[in-house]
Amino acid sequence: MKLSDKQVKQFETEGWLFLPEAFSPDEVAALRHDAEGIYAADRPEIWREKNGAPRTAFAAHTYNEGFAILGRHPRLIEPVEQLFGEKLYMHQYKINAKAKFDGDVWQWHQDYGTWLRDDGMPEPRAMNIAVFLDEVFTYNGPLMLIPKSQHHGNLPAGHDLGTTSYPLWTLDNGTVEKLCADGGIAVPVGKPGGVLMFHGNLVHGSSANITPYSRKIVYLTLNCISNHIRKPTRAEWIAHQDFTPIEACADDALLQYAHRHRQQAAE
Numbered sequence: 338m339k340l341s342d343k344q345v346k347q348f349e350t351e352g353w354l355f356l357p358e359a360f361s362p363d364e365v366a367a368l369r370h371d372a373e374g375i376y377a378a379d380r381p382e383i384w385r386e387k388n389g390a391p392r393t394a395f396a397a398h399t400y401n402e403g404f405a406i407l408g409r410h411p412r413l414i415e416p417v418e419q420l421f422g423e424k425l426y427m428h429q430y431k432i433n434a435k436a437k438f439d440g441d442v443w444q445w446h447q448d449y450g451t452w453l454r455d456d457g458m459p460e461p462r463a464m465n466i467a468v469f470l471d472e473v474f475t476y477n478g479p480l481m482l483i484p485k486s487q488h489h490g491n492l493p494a495g496h497d498l499g500t501t502s503y504p505l506w507t508l509d510n511g512t513v514e515k516l517c518a519d520g521g522i523a524v525p526v527g528k529p530g531g532v533l534m535f536h537g538n539l540v541h542g543s544s545a546n547i548t549p550y551s552r553k554i555v556y557l558t559l560n561c562i563s564n565h566i567r568k569p570t571r572a573e574w575i576a577h578q579d580f581t582p583i584e585a586c587a588d589d590a591l592l593q594y595a596h597r598h599r600q601q602a603a604e
């Protein structure tokens with residue numbers, strides 16, 4: 338899948354791009370089902386909120402066939418290769434739950450802040466590309482983005498170890514206020530299958546989900562091969578150290594997986 342010149346321009350100016358319904362309901366239904374099974378498992382890669390609800394499941398592409406296919410899908414790999422002009426490897430892979438009633442906040446932050454400080458990533462030449470597994474509404478803890486904030490580079494941040502169960506390099510209120518005065522806040526919402534990509538220095542966060550609607554989103558963090566991490570401090574399943582270039586799979590591979598999934602469920 339190739340981005341148009343207009344889309345590339347929007348990414349460069351605003352720092353994000355949303356592709357509604359890039360995957361069909363059939364393609365994502367099997368993944369949504371698999372994600373629930375993954376959250377129910379007892380594995381170190383599954384992190385929980387302080388209240389016990391699932392928060393994020395790391396590295397599901399290493400042990401689940403559907404998520405492995407998604408991690409090599411051309412509709413995700415090709416646009417990021419196009420923007421960076423280089424082959425990519427998987428730096429991080431996570432399925433964020435934002436569970437109904439219990440999903441907690443993600444404070445305002447830049448992803449590259451963590452990749453730089455915790456993983457020793459040389460440049461912000463990595464990108465989060467997200468796939469909505471559930472419908473994302475304005476009220477179930479959607480991702481909030483501050484457009485154009487990526488132009489400020491890597492901003493000073495504090496290491497917040499207490500607000501949630503997840504340590505994060507977060508920005509102070511004054512910085513967020515200034516950035517919002519310029520860029521405002523964008524909230525991409527839409528059906529399962531929507532794809533959102535955003536620059537590593539784009540400031541973003543999300544509030545708690547007190548609604549009865551779960552908001553599962555898969556995030557692939559695709560890093561340029563030449564920009565591989567130099568000083569890893571986190572577990573291998575959080576910040577991967579396999580820098581093998583990703584070869585995209587066939588465009589219909591996820592649909593084939595969904596069909597096999599449905600057949601097995603009917604047997």
Ligand code: SIN
Pocket residue numbers: 433435443478479480541542543554
């Ligand atoms: C993140 O910023 O890494 C996750 C935010 C979210 O899933 O709401």
Ligand code: MN
Pocket residue numbers: 446447448541
């Ligand atoms: Mn983030």
